[in-house]
Amino acid sequence: MPKRGGTEVFRITGARQGLADDVRGRQRRYVISMTVRTLSVIAAAVLWNVERHVAIVALALGILLPYVAVVIANAGRESAPSLPSTFVPTPARPALGAGEPTEESAEEAGAPPGAGRPYGRN
Helix, strand or coil: CECCCCCECCCCCCCCCCHHHHHHHHHHHHHHHHHHHHHHHHHHHHHCCCCHHHHHHHHHHHHHHHHHHHHHHCCCCCCCCCCCCCCCCCCCCCCCCCCCCCHHHHHHCCCCCCCCCHHHCC
């Protein structure tokens, strides 16, 4: 994306294109389509007595192209870009349930037998 100063600027963010650049691009597309329309109308006039079928197609293109050019020029700004593909959300950790320790878990932890029961009863 070269700028006016001749230096090249690289887009590294997910920010949208600037408004001035967007308008300039839409104006360029409109001028190109109107140039094609003008050339097709001239071709239709030149080819009318030579090749009537080609002249009719060129005339139809010259009639329909202004509508298409206006629709394209007024299409609006580009859509907001999505997050980069390197974005990975952190996985959710399951919550531990609240509960009393069992006799097996108490013995595995090295507690004496019966320690997993309430009040140390056997």
